[in-house]
Amino acid sequence: MSTRKVAVVGAGLSGSVLARELADSGRFQVAVFEERPHVGGNCRCFRDPDSGVLVHEFGPHVFHTSREDVWRYVRRWDEFRPHTLRVKAVTERGVFSLPINLLTINQFFGLRLDPRRAEAFIAGLGDRSVKEPRTFEEQALRYLGRELYQAFFRGYTKKQWGIEPAGLPTSILARLPVRFNYDDGYYNDTYSAIPVHGYTHVVEQLLDHPRLEVHLSRSIGRSDAREFDHVFYTGSLDRWFEYDIGRLAYRSVLFERLIERGDYQGTAVINYCEERVPYTRVTEFKHFTPWEEHELTVCFRETSIPAGAGDPLCYPVPLSERSGPLWEYVARAQRERHATFLGRLGTYRYLDMHVVVAEALDLARKVLEAPTAAERWPRFTGMPVPLDGISC
Amino acid sequence: MSTRKVAVVGAGLSGSVLARELADSGRFQVAVFEERPHVGGNCRCFRDPDSGVLVHEFGPHVFHTSREDVWRYVRRWDEFRPHTLRVKAVTERGVFSLPINLLTINQFFGLRLDPRRAEAFIAGLGDRSVKEPRTFEEQALRYLGRELYQAFFRGYTKKQWGIEPAGLPTSILARLPVRFNYDDGYYNDTYSAIPVHGYTHVVEQLLDHPRLEVHLSRSIGRSDAREFDHVFYTGSLDRWFEYDIGRLAYRSVLFERLIERGDYQGTAVINYCEERVPYTRVTEFKHFTPWEEHELTVCFRETSIPAGAGDPLCYPVPLSERSGPLWEYVARAQRERHATFLGRLGTYRYLDMHVVVAEALDLARKVLEAPTAAERWPRFTGMPVPLDGISC
Numbered sequence: 001m002s003t004r005k006v007a008v009v010g011a012g013l014s015g016s017v018l019a020r021e022l023a024d025s026g027r028f029q030v031a032v033f034e035e036r037p038h039v040g041g042n043c044r045c046f047r048d049p050d051s052g053v054l055v056h057e058f059g060p061h062v063f064h065t066s067r068e069d070v071w072r073y074v075r076r077w078d079e080f081r082p083h084t085l086r087v088k089a090v091t092e093r094g095v096f097s098l099p100i101n102l103l104t105i106n107q108f109f110g111l112r113l114d115p116r117r118a119e120a121f122i123a124g125l126g127d128r129s130v131k132e133p134r135t136f137e138e139q140a141l142r143y144l145g146r147e148l149y150q151a152f153f154r155g156y157t158k159k160q161w162g163i164e165p166a167g168l169p170t171s172i173l174a175r176l177p178v179r180f181n182y183d184d185g186y187y188n189d190t191y192s193a194i195p196v197h198g199y200t201h202v203v204e205q206l207l208d209h210p211r212l213e214v215h216l217s218r219s220i221g222r223s224d225a226r227e228f229d230h231v232f233y234t235g236s237l238d239r240w241f242e243y244d245i246g247r248l249a250y251r252s253v254l255f256e257r258l259i260e261r262g263d264y265q266g267t268a269v270i271n272y273c274e275e276r277v278p279y280t281r282v283t284e285f286k287h288f289t290p291w292e293e294h295e296l297t298v299c300f301r302e303t304s305i306p307a308g309a310g311d312p313l314c315y316p317v318p319l320s321e322r323s324g325p326l327w328e329y330v331a332r333a334q335r336e337r338h339a340t341f342l343g344r345l346g347t348y349r350y351l352d353m354h355v356v357v358a359e360a361l362d363l364a365r366k367v368l369e370a371p372t373a374a375e376r377w378p379r380f381t382g383m384p385v386p387l388d389g390i391s392c
Numbered sequence: 393m394s395t396r397k398v399a400v401v402g403a404g405l406s407g408s409v410l411a412r413e414l415a416d417s418g419r420f421q422v423a424v425f426e427e428r429p430h431v432g433g434n435c436r437c438f439r440d441p442d443s444g445v446l447v448h449e450f451g452p453h454v455f456h457t458s459r460e461d462v463w464r465y466v467r468r469w470d471e472f473r474p475h476t477l478r479v480k481a482v483t484e485r486g487v488f489s490l491p492i493n494l495l496t497i498n499q500f501f502g503l504r505l506d507p508r509r510a511e512a513f514i515a516g517l518g519d520r521s522v523k524e525p526r527t528f529e530e531q532a533l534r535y536l537g538r539e540l541y542q543a544f545f546r547g548y549t550k551k552q553w554g555i556e557p558a559g560l561p562t563s564i565l566a567r568l569p570v571r572f573n574y575d576d577g578y579y580n581d582t583y584s585a586i587p588v589h590g591y592t593h594v595v596e597q598l599l600d601h602p603r604l605e606v607h608l609s610r611s612i613g614r615s616d617a618r619e620f621d622h623v624f625y626t627g628s629l630d631r632w633f634e635y636d637i638g639r640l641a642y643r644s645v646l647f648e649r650l651i652e653r654g655d656y657q658g659t660a661v662i663n664y665c666e667e668r669v670p671y672t673r674v675t676e677f678k679h680f681t682p683w684e685e686h687e688l689t690v691c692f693r694e695t696s697i698p699a700g701a702g703d704p705l706c707y708p709v710p711l712s713e714r715s716g717p718l719w720e721y722v723a724r725a726q727r728e729r730h731a732t733f734l735g736r737l738g739t740y741r742y743l744d745m746h747v748v749v750a751e752a753l754d755l756a757r758k759v760l761e762a763p764t765a766a767e768r769w770p771r772f773t774g775m776p777v778p779l780d781g782i783s784c
Contacts, residue, residue: 082474088495088574095498102658103480106487107499115658181658182480266494266507266573 007227008032009220010234012041013199014343014356016206017073018232021364023211030212031228035219038200039207041234042314042344043353045198050259051296053286054198058312059253059302060085060269060283061199064189065354071191074357077205080193083288085186091151091273098271099186100148101179108148115180122148122178136168144178155275160304161251161318172318189354194288199353225338230377232363234343236313237329245325248348249317252307258282258299265299279303316348334379341379399619400424401612402626404433405591406735406748408598409465410624413756415603422604423620427611430592431599433626434706434736435745437590442651443688445678446590450704451645451694452477452661452675453591456581457746463583466749469597472585475680477578483543483665490663491578492536492544493571500540507572514570528560536570547667552696553643553710564710581746586680591745617730622769624755626735628705629721637717640740641709644699650674650691657691671695708740726771733771 004027008019011034022028038044042058062085065071074080089098096104105111105118113121125145133139136157140149157165157172185192195202207214222240225231233240238248256279258264268287272279284299286292307313326348333341342363344351351359366378396419400411403426414420430436434450454477457463466472481490488496497503497510505513517537525531528549532541549557549564577584587594599606614632617623625632630640648671650656660679664671676691678684699705718740725733734755736743743751758770 086574090504094502095495095504097495103487103489110486112482112487115655118658181655182478183659263507263573266510267575 003027003029004229005029005031006229007220007224007231008234009231010034010041010343010345011036011039011203011207011214011216012234012343012356013043013203013353014346014360015041015232015234016203017357017360018342018364019212020206020209021361022367023209025368026211027368028211030209032207032212032214033218033220034214034216035235037217039214039216040200040203042312043199043203045200048259048285048298051286051294051298052292053294053296053298054289054292055285055298055300056199056283056288057255058314059255059300060285060288061353062187062192062194062288063353064187064192065358066188066190067354067358069361070354070358073361074195074202077202078195078197080191080195081291082192083194084192085269086184086267087186087269087271088267089152089156089271089273090277093151096152097184098152099177099179099184100144100152101184102182103184105178105180108151119180122180133170135166136170136172137165139170140165152273155277156271156273156280158275159278159280162304162306163318168318196289196291222339228338231339233339233341234346236345237333237341237348238325240339240341241329241332245328248324248326248329250307250311250313251315251317252305252311253314254303254305256301256303258301260297260299261295262297264297313345316344316350318350336379337377340377395419395421396621397421397423398621399612399616399623400626401623402426402433402735402737403428403431403595403599403606403608404626404735404748405435405595405745406738406752407433407624407626408595409749409752410734410756411604412598412601413753414759415601417760418603419760420603422601424599424604424606425610425612426606426608427627429609431606431608432592432595434704435591435595437592440651440677440690443678443686443690444684445686445688445690446681446684447677447690447692448591448675448680449647450706451647451692452677452680453745454579454584454586454680455745456579456584457750458580458582459746459750461753462746462750465753466587466594469594470587470589472583472587473683474584475586476584477661478576478659479578479661479663480659481544481548481663481665482669485543488544489576490544491569491571491576492540493576494574495576497570497572500543511572514572525562527558528562528564529557531562532557544665547669548663548665548672550667551670551672554696554698555709560710588681588683614731620730623731625731625733626738628737629725629733629740630717632731632733633721633724637720640716640718640721642699642703642705643707643709644697644703645706646695646697648693648695650693652689652691653687654689656689705737708736708742710742728771732769 006022006028008015008030011032015032019030019032023030043061044057045054046057048055062083063074087098089096096108102115102118106113126143127141127145130138130142133142140153154165161168265282265284269281269283271281279301282299282301284297286294286297341347342359343356363378398414398420400407400422403424407424411422411424415422435453436449437446438449440447454475455466479490481488488499494507494510498505518535519533519537522530522534525534532545546557553560656676657674661673661675663673671693674691674693676689678686678689733739734751735748755770
């Protein structure tokens, strides 16, 4: 069996896991192309030069998963220390714990309910005139009532997506349920952790392999695909097709850096829910690495903006039925013979890191198990679906 | 070097760790005497017969430590899964997070303070007319002000110790500081975890050794000491001396068992701070083992009482200067040639499990390193000091 030459476009988590797995098999020579001057994609970490704090360039990243194989896999590349994200929300009515849990409910309404009574109480707040919610707003009103919706979701969602909540699909709420207990961990997964040396280190470890070469500040496109036996593409789907039926909408983020002494906000992530406050959240990174000591502290304050040319692409925009050119791009991607698409940008889905790792591992397995004929390359790894969660 | 025959009185954590270490050395034949019909002392766990939930017979036990050797040691005997105790407090003003942290402060006063402003705010609440606090109450008023003291500490402390807070020493507050950040973990230690099979399993593993025999429902006292080369005593100090200058005061706990379907209170531990509520806290044990599934849930509701004859001895009572016969017992213990005292009861100190393990390991090391002459047995492992923390 001869060695095949494949390209991986993008040195983020998707591309790096896939590249590593293919290189490790001994059956592929892998060329990774990354248009940025560094690896890590949107989970890139680096040490802030003034404070020495490990910061996440594109906002807070906490690795969480319930898949044993994924958890085992990532820990091959760094030590992951347990970290549970516990978000606080600043609202017009004060500071609360998010996701909405029994403490939030009791404090917001000045009550002392137990789980059973809280569930009945929240059910009683819902707007029963909404029979079948068709939008995010209707769903929130139906299941939470106006007060909680107004305080926690309306302003934040509008700022995050730049769309009136009445124009967003219901699916956006699915990921952030109300909890009728005191569990205030943001995610429900079995494992939740932070790599001690950061995500960039993880990616660097992944890419350090004799059958794998990394080309920084260089990208390849559809017209270069013939030079390789196959291309695995983790860039933006519309870009692969040179935007020829239009651009997909993305949200980007403006990061404003704050540097201070001591402890700026007392926790890693605070969401700002009021519409009148322009930013959506502030991340104070030293709280992710409590085992390090730093005199200075550095925070990133995030403001959500529509992605213009040159802006980092952070979130695919939640889709309602009117989804522009997406489905056409998807159909074309599925017909591509020389390219397979994966990752957040390549499949236009709002994927967390653990999903990206899982999908890259699954794709690698399919590739390695497939017969060698070129037409057996797995296609587009997942159908894009309307965004199924609120940004963390 | 001949094998020596030693007795360990009490099969709690102290006695079991010490017994194991001495047996493991190969230099001792160890006889463990436990007056109860089971091992585990006050950290005993068992499966509740109706629900199948692993309960802690004498109230909630979360193992926490910052000592690497202790952490490594306990994990030899069971898998310890991370668990951070996050206590909620029901007060006359609603439900809050405890220890008092930035969320508690912001919620209690309806504010949105950052760490720096919260610190200044709390400093401003303190009663400055108290110059040098001499009691728990004065200290709380000096550093927290009347509102927080009243809501969180006055009633709870009075119920827990059966003493007016004005009669308690200042040291009682030391362990429960106010935090000016959103960290709501009850303990500050590096590691905090629950053994998957429970503490009784840990103790059973410790005691399973060919050079170690366990005698249940049997105790030995001072008059039996001559039968052994040495006795290590983890029982109550006054009992060793047959109470001959009086009894040491202990608090005991009445446990009322509640059994229900589902989720009773939404978290493991809720403290009840109001004086008018007779009980101090409720523990719902299934929240300690989220990896298990149970339809039923079992809770223990605790009421603190003075220990009468036959009651389990739970907490040494905090001492002010008037400490009764304690110091005389301590002096006698230090003169004992054939016995060494350790553990919560043996040294009349309110010790957490990790301290008990650390002290037993340290004592074992001293014993094993000492020359063989009998007079070199280490004495009383620690001086009893006034209680330095509020019960968890």
